[in-house]
Amino acid sequence: MIPMPALRAARAPAGARPSASILRRALTPLVLGLAAWLSAHGVKAAPGSGALLLRPPDAAPVEAPQLATDVAVEVSGPTARAVVTQAFRNTTGEWVEGTYVYPLPEDAAVDSMKLVVGERVIVADIRERAAARRDYEAARRSGRAAALTEQERPNVFTNSVANVAPGETVLVQITYQQPVRLSGGTHALRVPLVVAPRYNPAPPLVAPAAEAAGSEAGADPVPDRARITPPVLDPAAHAPVNPVSLGVSLRAGFPLGTVRSGTHAVRTEETGPESRRITLDAGPVPADRDFELTWTAAPRHAPTIGLFRERVGADEYMLAVLTPPDGAVPPPDGAVPPPDGAVLPPGAPAAQRLPRDVVFVIDNSGSMAGASMRQAKASLLLALDRLTPADRFTVIRFDNTMEQLFPEPVPADAAHLDEARRFVAGLEARGGTEMLAPLKAALADPHPEETGRVRQVIFLTDGAIGNEEQIFSAIAAGRGRSRLFMVGIGSAPNGHLLRHAAELGRGSDTVIGAIDQVAERTRALFAKLESPVVTDLSARFSEPGIDATPDLLPDLYRGEPVVIAAKLGRVAGTLTLRGHVGGQPWEQAVDLAAAVPGAGIGKVWARARIGAAETARLTGRLPAATADAAILSLALEHGLMTRLTSLVAVDATPRRPAGVALTAADLPLNLPAGWDFAAVFGERGSAPAPRERRAAAPVPTAAPAASRGIDLPQTASPAPLHLWLGLSLLALGLLALRGRRLTR
Template identity: 25%
Template structure:
């Protein structure tokens, strides 16, 4: 086992998945048609996005209108990246002017029914999930010179990290599916109207909100807990509306390209206490309820001050050709920030891995300049053997020093061993903390999150629309502090079942712990969180009353999705299992969710019965919409339950008091900043 001098975890590894793709390929959400196809284009006439963030989760509603300017009926296929941890909960297709809600059906059956209805000239709609990559919406026919309207609603948890909230509406295609990109071309332009409206209703005071890549957005502070964002395709400027200060932007009609993610940040008030928040939902007359428990720890994890060894694992495969000069520039700038007491090792890989430095070199300016020269001389070519790279990085580590590994790659493993189980088995042989940056949409998040989880590390997603510096500050803050390892949360006093996630692992500085489960009855509950910090046991506990709630029926679907995620993790870790697949299918059908094994199908009303598809989702949608209408009339609600017996004595961490830093700040800020610029350059070149 590798142990640092302070008894802290000795090995940190950071994976950067850079989904910066071929500039000539389709790289955005949009209407698809085959490359070189003879059929004319459909128009995406409008897209209206409405987001409500209510403290612990977000509801995103996307209304779209397709228009067929041609003389014959055409099928519409709209594709967009899978949002992180999102569950599609509603697909509505307006048929003859009336909305028809889709029902969840086993994926193969749904596709067969859709194709049959399409071949017979009937109206049908289908929403499918293409693994971790995209959601694909198909409409069997858009009639000549007519419009077709659809609506998609998805739910996702929203976590705070070191006092910072983040929401992403993903649009930029990650470029990881080469076969799909080679076959399809995308019409990514909204012809007439694009709107994005966000309503943030926080349980805690919010100091600021920003959209780093959309300066034309209007931001309004309604009160200390409620902020709104409005972005329109015809807006040309943005005024950050502070309290009582709003300026209407100049406007002119313009089309809108769906090729840039919309990222929204908000920062909570500093010095808020560590807390436990609880939301419940129970149907009247039922014994079983659903809960969402959020633990936000206080800032009591000690800082790490000892020196480090840095292993840089750099992808030099052929797909890096357009990005290699940017990578070199990032190295030059980043190396300038290293401490002379640090040591550096560089490994490059394509079809195989090669150590450039032949062991550790002291981080002096002279040595680092030679390293940059060696990297520059290597040049890009070949495939991506990720396994070979990680194996090389895990050799030659000094057990008496804290080690960190940074892996930089622009694609998925495609040479040598590529199975997830093999990566997990390799990492389990080492005392390693794997810290993963998942950069861009459609990256292989299941693989990266799985190997991260098994190493007790953490993952941070990064979009080209992010504040790169901010994301790296979050990562640096975690790496520079000890973590709560072997975390375990116990609830007693009331009966709870089906609690997810089953395994917590480690909790790093600034992270929240979010649990979903079922509860029975009501009364006093005792919550106890235990683990170890730097090898020493630690325990936090509180007690509070659990009350039945009726205003958050969405919790039932969020719980179901949490269980589905757990089952899918097992599928990835241990291989496909028929019983687990059936369990996912049953859950998805019962709760109305799109998954790898289920799709959402819309038919003419009379055709559902023809195919034996039960109509069950309407009641659930009605309950959810009614509850949202009530919540919309209320101010931001605090769900804190440990006021009387606080679990933590210290405030939650934030960036107001400094902290973090060291070589990780200098190197990673420079490297990722340069790589982010490369991503933006690709977008500009494509245009």
């Protein structure tokens, strides 16, 4: 019941009764209207079950569906094959449609999906996105079981499951392929388990006149903001949800050294000199941080070159993983020895590095509050300590504002370094994540003509933004001679942003997920940046007609391999890498006939080629229509999920009885571990980004204070409520004035 003090029985003087009667008649419609608005928006008392609640149409609140996930990964040499099984459990007495936003690796090639309902297994088809959505909606309306998997970002996906019967559990099983990363002699597998809340810059209120003639500068930077904005639970008010079990079968292809996880406690079982079985030591864990597994080769068996091949139909696909040499590379015959101060390969005598201009950029927005901010500041302070008097540097910090410590890089002397340390130590996390302006400022080169110095941009962030395309376009347009290195901070960084930004910036990326990783990973990163082994790197196949990616190779750093995926007519000839070492020509050739069989390499190549087409679209090298046509053709040929294709599974037989309503729900996510809920959502409440709801996914109603599911706040205020309250107060004032006059 909504309290109605104005309608309570009140004793009043006889002269006041006419006023009370008028007051009662006037306020009744207003109070009833206010109660109707609150009810329509789910602001009502809810059962004290401690569960997230949904509000079906014309019915009492019910408990939301439950979700549990199992991830099984098989690593075979340079590639990993994963099966993700999501179990949707409908604990209510209603027929339910559940929608769940979840992450996958940014370089995953998603190629299959199955829907399991009772004894029935329905295999999904890959279709154009709009067609898949139409088929799913038709099945949902007709009462048939259906599942739809859509890509929102290369690392963010949405599963929708329709017509889950009361008390029923259905399974959605997704498989994907991804390459294993190798850096500094350490192989790494990262499995993202939670989508972090993202800051979505608001569209401009009014586009400038110069932008009116077809320019996209005034468009919404995040047009799909509703689809990447699922509800998030406050960890202080709700126990974690979405438990995950995970197992990895590791077949490295070489004798193993250390195998460990820096993110989770794991149990490792040795199944052979080259293989291990890894499981979570504590059993299922909350989906609130990414899982990472790393392994190294036994010291005397560390590989330096790996070639893998796979035949699919009439085509051969190849993956080349080339690591820089560990020892000195002799210059070509007749070459002049490198001058003093030139970049030399590791192990070369009297090796010295080129002086550097380094721009450090640190994200101090609200999403970095807590552990992430401590990690970022510690990493930057360690990086400052590694600068030498020959280097120059500056520091930029940003939230929804930005500040540059020095207008341009200054010498790394004691006075400037002390000032920078005080600046960094005083940073606090607050505000939104307006990344575009500081990125452009960091890439702006005041001396583009200067030679003899290496220009590097070190960007520390969790990457929790929705306008990635703006960032990528800015990097491609303003990179110049700079090299961009992305340092992902926190338990669930945006891998898509980190990886692709580094690729476009011809640098590399790394992740610091815990405070105890700061020293090790910062030291490894900056040791690598201080000694590039090969610059101006290029690749050439001796045989014609080979389609290889990436088109633009990064510089080759110590311990950092170059990975090239290629489609060949036949396996023959050589692959030659060329570049410069210490200003002198350098090259290394590989015989393609030495390639060993591998699995999933064709899909890895197709996924990389799709990424290259997306980059060409963003940077203007390909018209949007041409890029989309290439992406769609590759996706349909190789059966892959993309921005333009979806996986849809539809049962043939209707199961929901005619006339029975279907309740829709966005399943909530956990807040990433280490994040500060109040810092994130308190600041984002002021961001000018009105919330849109995706079709057939109403917002969950308010639950008890101890278990409330929170939607990402935006700027929209409760205007209807304010209107009703304002009218009520106005009416009260007018009637009180009239009553006073009548009494007189």
